[in-house]
Amino acid sequence: MNRREAISKVAWILGGTVIGAELFADLACTPRPDKVNDLFDSDQVALLDEVAETILPATNTPGAKAAKVGQFMTVMVLDCYTPEDQKVFIKGISDLDEACKKENGKKFMDCDAKQRTAFLNRLDQEQKAYQKDKKPEDPNHYFTMMKQLTLLGFFTSEVGATKALRYVAIPGKYDGCTTYKKGDRAWAT
Incomplete structure (x- = not known):
């Protein structure tokens, strides 16, 4: 205090x-949610974790929540996004919750996995249509940013690089002609 x-x-x-x-x-x-940084509080981070987990759920590999993608998003938005994109992203968090409440009658955090997936699929279609028709000066759709940060945060995390991808801590020589077996995981860089 x-x-x-x-x-x-x-x-x-x-x-x-x-x-x-x-x-x-x-x-x-x-109770008031704890501030995580200048833009986000802990409730927003929890929501971002759940959105990311719905996009990249845990299967035989850990999901986005295990990689703490919500926390990663807060750092990237605060440190790397323009003030205009920060506003779109922050407003998008509340817009996402309001749209989910309108569609399902409850907030995103209160929905089950099936409802979350169906809602995010519809939101994905909305953002694809928006991105297709937007002018260069228009801001990105908030869900576009959330998806991009989810993928970036997960696959650059230790969990994503070592559990979902193949990772060699000290790589050897470059071999451009390696054999590929169907089902092999991609290499982490």
């Missing part, structure tokens, strides 16, 4: 005796 928050809470305490204990109890007992 910083000084400004402490002063604000003291003012609420003193004002609470005048206004009433009910208002004070309501404000004091309402």
